[in-house]
Amino acid sequence: MRIVIILVMTMLVSSVLAQSDSGVKYARQIDTLDLKKYVYKMASDEMEGRKTGSAGLEKAAAFIESQYRSIGLQPVLNNGTSYRQEFELVKSSPEINHIVLNGQALINGVDYIFEGDMDMPQAKEDTLILLSKTQLESPGQLDIKDKVVAFTRLDDPFKNFSLYKKLTELKPDLIIQIVHTQSLEAFLGASQNSGERGTYMTLNPFERKGFGRVYMDMARLVKVTGYTRKDLLEDGAEISIDYHIRRKKERVKTSNLLGVIAGEQASNGVVVISAHYDHEGIKKGVLYPGADDNASGVAGLLEIAQAFQMAYEGGFRFKKSILFVMFSAEEDGLLGSGFLTKNSPFPLSDITVNLNIDMIGRVAPEYDGFEEYIYLAKSDKLSKQLHRISERVNDKFTGLTLDYSYNSPDHPLQVFKRGDHWSFAKEGVPVIFYFDGIHDDYHRPTDKADRINYGLLQLRSNLVFQTAWSIVSAEGALELKKQR
Numbered sequence: 001m002r003i004v005i006i007l008v009m010t011m012l013v014s015s016v017l018a019q020s021d022s023g024v025k026y027a028r029q030i031d032t033l034d035l036k037k038y039v040y041k042m043a044s045d046e047m048e049g050r051k052t053g054s055a056g057l058e059k060a061a062a063f064i065e066s067q068y069r070s071i072g073l074q075p076v077l078n079n080g081t082s083y084r085q086e087f088e089l090v091k092s093s094p095e096i097n098h099i100v101l102n103g104q105a106l107i108n109g110v111d112y113i114f115e116g117d118m119d120m121p122q123a124k125e126d127t128l129i130l131l132s133k134t135q136l137e138s139p140g141q142l143d144i145k146d147k148v149v150a151f152t153r154l155d156d157p158f159k160n161f162s163l164y165k166k167l168t169e170l171k172p173d174l175i176i177q178i179v180h181t182q183s184l185e186a187f188l189g190a191s192q193n194s195g196e197r198g199t200y201m202t203l204n205p206f207e208r209k210g211f212g213r214v215y216m217d218m219a220r221l222v223k224v225t226g227y228t229r230k231d232l233l234e235d236g237a238e239i240s241i242d243y244h245i246r247r248k249k250e251r252v253k254t255s256n257l258l259g260v261i262a263g264e265q266a267s268n269g270v271v272v273i274s275a276h277y278d279h280e281g282i283k284k285g286v287l288y289p290g291a292d293d294n295a296s297g298v299a300g301l302l303e304i305a306q307a308f309q310m311a312y313e314g315g316f317r318f319k320k321s322i323l324f325v326m327f328s329a330e331e332d333g334l335l336g337s338g339f340l341t342k343n344s345p346f347p348l349s350d351i352t353v354n355l356n357i358d359m360i361g362r363v364a365p366e367y368d369g370f371e372e373y374i375y376l377a378k379s380d381k382l383s384k385q386l387h388r389i390s391e392r393v394n395d396k397f398t399g400l401t402l403d404y405s406y407n408s409p410d411h412p413l414q415v416f417k418r419g420d421h422w423s424f425a426k427e428g429v430p431v432i433f434y435f436d437g438i439h440d441d442y443h444r445p446t447d448k449a450d451r452i453n454y455g456l457l458q459l460r461s462n463l464v465f466q467t468a469w470s471i472v473s474a475e476g477a478l479e480l481k482k483q484r
C-alpha cells in the first residue's frame with residue numbers, strides 16, 4: 001500500500017516540476033500488471049528455469065521475440081530480418097575413468113567431488129604430495145609442476161582463495177583440497193553455481209585448459225589411506241595415486257535477442273539497454289524459476305522498450321539509437337554479452353553507454369522496511385556526465401535511494417564484474433548496472449514470481465527508462481557526447 005501512495009505522489013510532483021520532460025507521459029506505459037504478466041511467464045514451469053541450451057530457454061527466446069515484434073522494435077540482424085544473434089558454445093563436462101588412492105578406487109560424489117578442466121590422454125601414476133603448514137607459508141618455493149598435491153584448507157576463506165591461486169600458478173596436475181566437514185556437499189553448497197560440478201560452457205572455440213581440483217573430507221581420507229589425521233597433517237604419509245580424467249565436449253547453440261529503435265543518425269551514438277534472460281534451469285529435479293534473476297529485468301526491459309516505441313510512434317525522434325538486448329548464457333560466465341561485444345552490429349566506439357538490468361524486483365535484507373532503493377554500480381571513471389544524469393533523473397522522477405556500496409572494485413563480492421555490463425566496461429564503454437542486492441532467495445528455487453515487489457519493479461524500471469530518455473533526447477544527448 002505504502003508504495004502505491006508514494007508512486008502516485010511521485011508522479012504528480014514530477015509532472016508539475018517537469019512540464020517540459022516529455023518522457024513522463026511515456027513512462028506511464030511501464031505498468032505493474034504488464035510487469036507481473038511478464039515475470040510470471042518467464043518464471044513459469046514451461047520455461048524450465050531457462051538454462052542455456054535447454055528447450056525452456058528456447059521457449060523464452062521465442063516469447064521475447066514475439067514481444068519485440070508486437071512492440072514494433074526493428075530487427076537489425078540478417079539484413080534487418082532477425083532479432084536473433086545466434087552463437088555457439090562448447091559445453092564441457094568431466095568424465096572420470098578412475099581415481100585410485102593406495103589401491104582403493106574412489107567414487108566421485110561420494111568419496112570426493114571433482115571440478116576443474118583437465119583432459120588426460122592416458123592414465124597416470126604418481127605419489128601424492130601432502131603440503132605441510134610450513135610449506136603452505138611460502139608456496140612460491142614449491143616444485144609441484146605436473147604433480148598431484150593435497151593441502152588442508154586454512155580457516156580464513158580469503159587466505160584460502162589466495163593460497164589456492166598461488167598453487168595453481170605453480171601448475172600442478174591435480175589439487176586435492178582436504179575439508180574438515182561432515183558433508184562435502186554442505187561445504188560446497190553455498191558456492192554451487194551450475195547443475196554439475198566441473199561442467200561449464202565457453203564460447204566456441206573451446207579455450208579453457210587447466211588442471212583438476214578435487215575436494216575430499218579428512219575423515220574419508222583417513223579411512224581410505226589408513227593413515228592417522230596427524231600423519232596426514234604433518235606430512236608423514238606416503239600415498240600412491242592412479243588417475244585418469246577426461247572431458248566430454250558438446251556444442252550448444254543459443255541466441256542473444258536484439259531489437260532497435262533508430263535514432264536520427266547512427267553516428268550520434270547508441271544506448272544499449274540490456275538484461276539477461278537465462279537462468280539456472282532444473283537441478284536434481286528442482287526448478288530454479290529465477291523470477292528476480294532475471295525475469296524482473298526481462299519484464300522491465302520489455303516495458304521500457306514499449307514506452308520508447310510508443311513515443312517513437314507518437315512522432316518523437318531520438319538523437320541516439322536505442323539497442324535493446326536480452327543476453328543468453330550470463331549464468332555461464334557472461335558469454336552472451338562477451339559474444340555481443342566481439343560481434344556487435346554497431347561499432348563499439350559508437351556505443352555511448354550500457355544500462356544493464358539484473359535483478360530489480362526484490363528487497364535485500366539490509367533494506368527491510370525501507371524499500372525504495374537500488375544498488376548502482378557504474379563506471380564514473382569513464383563518464384562523470386553519466387553519473388550526473390543518473391543522479392539528476394532520479395532526483396526528479398523516481399526518488400530512490402541510490403546505493404553505491406557494490407561499486408568498489410575492491411568489494412569482496414566483486415559485483416561490478418559479475419554482470420553483463422562488465423563485458424562492456426572492460427572494452428571502455430561507460431555502464432550503469434541496476435541491481436537489488438543479495439537476498440535469501442538469490443540463486444535458490446525460492447526465487448519465485450509471487451515474491452516480487454511489482455510496485456518497486458515499476459519504479460526501478462522507470463529510473464532506467466528516464467535515464468535512457470535523458471541520454472537519447474536532445475539535451476542529454478548533447479551533454480553525453482560520444483565518449484571515445
Ligand SMILES: [Zn+2]
Nearest residue numbers: 293294358359
Ligand atoms: Zn542475473
